[in-house]
Amino acid sequence: MVLKYIMDVLDRIEFGQPLEQALSMLNKGFSSTTGANPRSYVAHAVDSYLTATADRSLMLLERRWLATQHKSDIVRELCSWGRCYQSTDGSHRELRLLRLGHADKTRRTHGEVAVAAVVTAFGHPASNPERWSNAFERSEGQLPERVTVLEIGLLDGSRNILFDGTPDQAQDKYTTDGRDAVTALLNGSGIRPGRDCLKCQIKVACPAVPRAANLLGIQTPPRAPMRKVSISDLRYYERCPARYRLQAMLLPRLNEYDRYARLGKAVHKVLEQQHATAAEPCSLADMPTDDGWAAGLDLDEADVHAGLAMLANHPMVCPLHVGVAPMRIEPNYVFYDTSAQAMIIAKPDLVYQDAGAWVWREIKTSQRVADTRPVLEVYPQLALATTVLAAGLLGGDTHNARIELEVLRPDRSDLVQIDPHEPENLAQAREVLRKFAQPWRDDTVFQARSGKSCRTCPVRRWCPSAADPE
Numbered sequence: 001m002v003l004k005y006i007m008d009v010l011d012r013i014e015f016g017q018p019l020e021q022a023l024s025m026l027n028k029g030f031s032s033t034t035g036a037n038p039r040s041y042v043a044h045a046v047d048s049y050l051t052a053t054a055d056r057s058l059m060l061l062e063r064r065w066l067a068t069q070h071k072s073d074i075v076r077e078l079c080s081w082g083r084c085y086q087s088t089d090g091s092h093r094e095l096r097l098l099r100l101g102h103a104d105k106t107r108r109t110h111g112e113v114a115v116a117a118v119v120t121a122f123g124h125p126a127s128n129p130e131r132w133s134n135a136f137e138r139s140e141g142q143l144p145e146r147v148t149v150l151e152i153g154l155l156d157g158s159r160n161i162l163f164d165g166t167p168d169q170a171q172d173k174y175t176t177d178g179r180d181a182v183t184a185l186l187n188g189s190g191i192r193p194g195r196d197c198l199k200c201q202i203k204v205a206c207p208a209v210p211r212a213a214n215l216l217g218i219q220t221p222p223r224a225p226m227r228k229v230s231i232s233d234l235r236y237y238e239r240c241p242a243r244y245r246l247q248a249m250l251l252p253r254l255n256e257y258d259r260y261a262r263l264g265k266a267v268h269k270v271l272e273q274q275h276a277t278a279a280e281p282c283s284l285a286d287m288p289t290d291d292g293w294a295a296g297l298d299l300d301e302a303d304v305h306a307g308l309a310m311l312a313n314h315p316m317v318c319p320l321h322v323g324v325a326p327m328r329i330e331p332n333y334v335f336y337d338t339s340a341q342a343m344i345i346a347k348p349d350l351v352y353q354d355a356g357a358w359v360w361r362e363i364k365t366s367q368r369v370a371d372t373r374p375v376l377e378v379y380p381q382l383a384l385a386t387t388v389l390a391a392g393l394l395g396g397d398t399h400n401a402r403i404e405l406e407v408l409r410p411d412r413s414d415l416v417q418i419d420p421h422e423p424e425n426l427a428q429a430r431e432v433l434r435k436f437a438q439p440w441r442d443d444t445v446f447q448a449r450s451g452k453s454c455r456t457c458p459v460r461r462w463c464p465s466a467a468d469p470e
């Protein structure tokens with residue numbers, strides 16, 4: 001969403017409006033007092049873009065270029081999405097792709113670059129159709145002699161040239177890297193549920209998105225707009241609704257992980273690699289024995305040692321003790337909660353089968369004194385796992401499905417098991433989730449709750465309500 005605002009503001013600026021006037025378009029959709037206003041980031045991004053491209057003397061052309069292929073009565077359209085420019089004599093075209101954070105060419109596939117290059121070389125100017133299902137409205141235009149595809153990072157004005165060559169070279173690149181990628185896309189049959197499901201037209205009928213009522217323990221009117229949410233989103237919302245909203249707009253996050261979170265991620269990574277290839281339960285011999293395990297990671301010495309000790313305590317509670325069974329590491333799940341009108345996104349640390357029943361395991365690292373609150377309250381992911389398994393949404397032997405919490409500490413490991421069919425557990429899980437989810441579901445304003453949490457908020461740089469550091 002925020003990328004669209006940036007594009008619109010840039011359009012206005014390139015057609016002569018002053019920055020402040022161009023930014024005023026954001027006043028319509030956002031109140032300046034709620035705190036969930038992306039204006040500060042949009043202004044920053046526009047400035048980064050203009051600085052990064054100041055040395056490129058090209059004229060704005062159209063929002064899109066479009067290349068079409070007609071095969072019997074099927075029309076296939078390849079179109080660009082980025083900022084499209086050409087030189088005044090039409091001999092040079094440039095497509096500028098935008099990233100909200102840093103430019104990073106390793107995150108673009110060869111196929112993407114090939115398609116971008118060929119559309120820039122052979123596409124015609126086109127405007128959006130009235131209905132998305134209609135063909136684009138295409139106009140004729142002069143084709144260029146030189147083509148450039150650039151990537152701009154809007155956080156820091158970083159810039160990469162992804163392609164620079166003649167139309168013939170763009171065509172060669174498409175033949176080598178692009179055609180197969182497009183064919184795979186057209187013939188694609190895989191289903192990969194995730195954060196994009198909300199935008200999908202067939203989400204409510206998709207076999208990869210199981211549905212059930214009451215997963216979040218809340219009710220909403222059936223006509224309420226559908227939303228997507230994860231347990232992490234609800235935690236962010238609890239700390240500050242504006243933070244949740246700004247993060248949901250995908251504004252760049254700065255200093256997101258504290259030292260405890262960085263250590264937890266590093267320990268997870270080691271276990272993930274170990275389990276990906278393991279044929280038997282982890283043993284002490286499989287665990288790292290010196291500080292080299294954390295080479296290149298942003299961990300201090302004490303945390304490197306704590307991580308070593310935590311890993312040494314994993315073999316006692318390794319899930320593979322039940323035998324080598326079907327196992328999925330950090331799988332992406334999406335569930336449709338019909339009473340909350342919400343697509344729930346979940347990524348357990350691990351799920352595996354024990355005698356045909358799915359086990360949902362979360363792995364936590366801790367150096368603190370054990371929390372005395374009920375585990376479903378301390379770790380709401382477990383509450384969601386409880387309602388999901390109680391509804392039988394992972395399949396298998398649903399009656400014996402269970403949840404496990406593995407807590408790794410420097411001096412010991414604990415394994416807690418939870419039966420999702422135990423009525424007390426299920427009621428507690430729904431209550432925990434309801435407390436989290438109902439305020440989020442009812443909210444349409446996302447008012448900032450500035451205070452102590454601003455100090456560690458990863459979007460505070462963009463937040464108009466951020467509390468001053470003490």
Ligand code: SF4
Nearest residue numbers: 240243454457463466
């Ligand atoms: S800086 Fe503070 S008020 Fe702003 S989003 Fe973050 S936590 Fe909320």
Ligand SMILES: [Zn+2]
Nearest residue numbers: 281282318319
């Ligand atoms: Zn293991």
